[in-house]
């Protein structure tokens with residue numbers, strides 16, 4: 001192997017480990033989430049009727065009045081990078097929080113002026129919103 005290609009290989013390995021490191025860096029929110037809060041979020045999700053409009057396998061809901069919450073972590077990431085995104089969130093957790101307390105900040109394309117508009121849950125305590133955000137952030 002020539003010296004140049006050895007150097008190239010080395011650079012590639014460094015690049016790969018940097019990428020792996022930064023991908024791992026995207027995860028802490030999901031990894032650090034505490035199981036009790038997530039379980040509470042799941043209960044609230046049902047108690048607050050989120051599952052009457054949203055489909056989510058984790059709670060056995062197949063409703064389609066609203067965008068699916070399967071893989072919402074990935075979807076949220078895509079939403080905030082969408083050029084049409086009009087809200088203020090810069091992370092998955094912020095996006096989910098904004099969708100709950102200020103749903104009009106950004107309305108998912110195709111879901112405008114429906115009969116089942118997303119209600120804004122401004123009456124929820126900070127703790128309840130947190131639990132919902134943590135629960136939904138697990139749906140990768």
Ligand code: HEC
Nearest residue numbers: 048049050053066067096099103106107108111116117118
């Ligand atoms: C009456 C039906 C209805 C209920 C109940 C409801 N939603 Fe929604 N939700 C919607 C609709 C419709 C949208 C899409 C329009 C929008 O973006 O506001 C939406 C959007 C969302 C989004 C953004 C989804 C995406 O793909 O970007 C999140 C997150 C969300 N809702 C969470 C919740 C949570 C958590 C609850 C319960 C506390 C809940 N919703 C209850 C109808 C509902």
